[in-house]
Amino acid sequence: MKKMRIILKKNMKSLMLTFIALICALLVASVIMVLAGYNPLQAYQSIVTGAFGSRNAIAQTFLKATPLMIIGLAIAVAFKGSAFNIGAEGQFYAGALGAALSEMYFHETALPSFIIIFLCLVTAFVFGGIWGAIPGYLRSARGASEVVTSVMLTSVMLLFVRYLVTQGGPIAEPRGFYPETQEIVESARLPYIWENTRLHAGFIIALFVALAVYLLMEKTTWGYKIKATGLNSLSAEYGGINIGLVTVTTMALSGAIAGLAGGVEVLGTSWKLYMGLSPGYGYNAIAVALLGRLNPVGIIFSALLFGMLNTGSNQMARSIGIPSTLAAVLQALVLLFVVGFSVLENKEIILKKWKRGGNNE
Amino acid sequence: MSNFFTWAFILPLLQATIRMATPYTLAAIGGIYSDKAGVSSIELEGILLMGAFTGFATVYYTNSLWLAVLVAMLSGVLLVGIYAFMVVMLGCKSALIGTAIVLLASGLTNFYYRSIFGVSSEYTSIIPFKNFTVPILGHIPVIGKIFFQQNALVYISFILVFATWYFFEKTALGLECRSVGENPFAADTLGLPVVRLRMINVLITGSIAAIAGAYLSIATSSSFVENMSAEKGYAAFAIIILGRYSPIGAFLGCLLYGFADALQLNLQAIGINVPYQFMLMMPYIFTLIVMFIAGKGEKPEGHSKFFKKGLQIT
Known part of the structure; x- marks a missing residue:
């Protein structure tokens, strides 16, 4: 009982601090808007109505929250293991490319819908995983900063996708009018889950990913190894954990989950692959993961909050012209x-770490 | 193939190499100040963007290029001040704060650019820095053309490379900064103001790297484009490691980057038949190779070690 109370007290404290952090961010953003000559109250009001003002707006908020949630979970896995995966944007596109290629392969076949969807998502998962494993490898084998390598790999993937889908490019739509792939077949599309809106089963998948990440991190040895490595790689190594292997697999898993988000986006939302599929989800999700305190439940809520922010700010740009x-x-x-x-x-935990000579890289 | 090896091809190529290397040089030289003092320079990308925007906006309003450089430096110092405060004084993880700084710079510059100049496909442009020939030096055959017929910021980057080398190798203050990076606790025992030295070094990083940003929008081009720094800040981070944390080494690394960039432009110009996307990929793949070769390099011993008065390592 006493233990319960301590846990509750600690969570309340961190919830409060998260809340204060949000308020601070809103206040500073207000100053930034005032400097540009806008009315912040009007802006925030416009964001909220844009995100919740109608049935479609709410669906849109959930739709935007879906990739943010999945990628946020991907980033949480990496950050828990102290691997700073900043390249989720590239892994997202790798996954989207995987799903699109796989769908092209099954385009003509008469396989049942759920098999096609499953295979496409598996490809997305694998493609993202490969793109995430590379910085993991460079980190564990060469000690190269995964922040820099994952950012570079993002740029490479973005250019590669741009080359593939450019008008007349290798996988562009056959008429050659638009820089995008052909629309995927109906049987490869994720089903809708809310009548008369575009909200699709991807949201359910996102919730499943949250559950899976929770189980992985809390109930399996792998998750334990990831967390141990993240907390203190030196003592983890003394404890017999192969740090290099954990880093590579953590980054690969993180990339794979981010890739899954790309697959879900192609199969559920866009039905094709093109540049601009992601308005920076891979970067936004870093904030999502940290605001959710790297905790799956927290990430569900912070993804919804940022889904609202993204939807609402687009609406705000259209209605009152604030960028x-x-x-x-x-x-x-x-x-x-x-x-x-x-x-x-x-403070106390970090102080202890510093006293052991840990760094704040 | 024969036209590869004519002076008409090689001279402009080498001249462009210096021109393209300069933003990397300024960013890397800036970054060395914080790295030497033991603070990671992973936030460079954000400073570049900030400098590019504020520099451009200043020229747009005042038509003064030198004022623009000053304003860019000031904005770089302000932005990096947040980073310095949170990493050096609070002890936050530099990878996280660095990323936040990059995202903040990207968001802020896009927000203000769209607020001021609107969202149109036509770029607002200004009159950029012009090339001028340095007296005497500029008339040396070949070398003069390559090194001394450039714009003023290029010359500033040369001076900074030398001055930074001199500062860290030959002056007492430079030695103090280095010892703060090598072993902050020992430096503290010797009575050096560790936190203050680190803060100042990071602020210098901000001021110099911001010139690199301004260079992009008011020297090599005449307009600001959203996210125009195109990961040059991260490349500079890699170059510093490759150059073993020495200004001269970093400068050589930057020349390599400048050459790759210039080659890419020139190959495109003479119509080499590779899709342009692959050409654009080159600097990024180049950085990956650099990171593979250099690894974590020979960091100063106390790199990324947090220091606080009274904190004793047990």
């Missing part, structure tokens, strides 16, 4: 404040 990139500013601010406050909150 939608305000959402990006807000996300960066949230990131800064959340990280800052979490250091203050976990």
Whole structure:
């Protein structure tokens, strides 16, 4: 009972701090808007109505939250293992490419819908995993910063996809009018889950991923190894954990989950692959993961919040002309404040780590 | 193939190499100040973007290129001040704060650019820095053409390479900064103001790297494009490691990048038949190879070690 109370108290404290971090981010963003000559209250109001004002708006919010949630979980896995996967954007596109290629392969076949969908998503998972494993390998074999390598790999993947789908490119639609792939067949599309809206089964998949990540991290040895490596790689190594292997597999898993998000996006939302499939989900999801405190339940809620922010800010740009990139500013601010406050909150733990000579890379 | 090896091809290529290397050089030289003092320079990309935007906006409003460089430096210092405060004083993880800084810079510059100039496909442009020939040096055959018929910021980057080398190798203050990076606790015992030195070094990083950003929008081009730094900041981070944390080494690394960029442009110009997307990939793949070769390099001993007065390592 006493233990329960301590856990509850600790969670309340971190929830409060998260809330304060959000308020701070909103306040600073207000100043930024005032400097540009906009009315922040009007902006926030427009974001909220844009995100919840109608049935379609709500569906749109959930739709935007789906990739953010899956990628946020991907990033949480990596960050738990102290692998800073900043390249989820590239892994997302790798997955989207995997799903699109796989669908092309099954385009003419008469396989049952769920098999096609399953195979496409598996391909997406594998493609993302490969793209995530490379920075993991460079980190464990050469000690190269995974932040830099994963960012570079993102640029490479974006250019590669752009080459593939450019008008007349290798996998572009055959008429050669648009820089995108042909629309996927009906049997490969994810079913809708809410009548008369575009909300599809991807959202359910996202919730499943959250459950799977929770089970993995809390109930399996692999998850334990990831967390041990993240907390203190030196003592994990003394404890007999193969740090290099854990880093590679953690990054691969993280990339694979981000790739799955790309697959879900192609099969559920866009039905084709093109540049601009992601308006920066891979980066936004970093804020999602940290705001959710790398906890699957927390990430579900923070993804919904950012889904709302993305949907609402697009609406805001259309109705009152404030640039939608305000959402990006807000996300960066949230990131800064959340990280800052979490250091203050976990002072004792971090102090202990420093006393052991740990670094803050 | 024969036209590869004529002066008419090689001279402009080498001249372009220097021109294209300069943003990398300025960013890497800036980054060396914080790396030497033991603070990771993973936030460079964000400073570049910030400098590119504020520099461009200043020229747009005032038509003064030098004022623009100053404003860019100031904005770089302000932005990196957040990073310095959170990493050096609070002890946050530099990878996280660095990423946040990059995202913040990207969001802010896009937000203000769209607020001021609108969302149109036509770029607003300004009159950029012009090339001028340095007296005497500029008239040396070949070398003069390659090195001394460039714009003013290129010359500033040369001076900074030398000055930074001199500072860290030959001055007492430079030695103090290095010892803070090598072993902050020992430096503290010797009575050095560790936190203050680290803060100042990171702020210098911000001011120099911001010139690299401004170079992109007011020297090599005449307009600001969203996210125009195109990962040059991250490349600079890799170059510093490749150059073993030495200004001269980093400068050589930057020349390599400049050459790759220039070659890509020139090959396109003479119509080599490779899709342009693959050409654009080159610097990124190049960085991956660099990271593979250099690995984590020879970091200063105390790199990314947090220091706080009274904190004793047990």
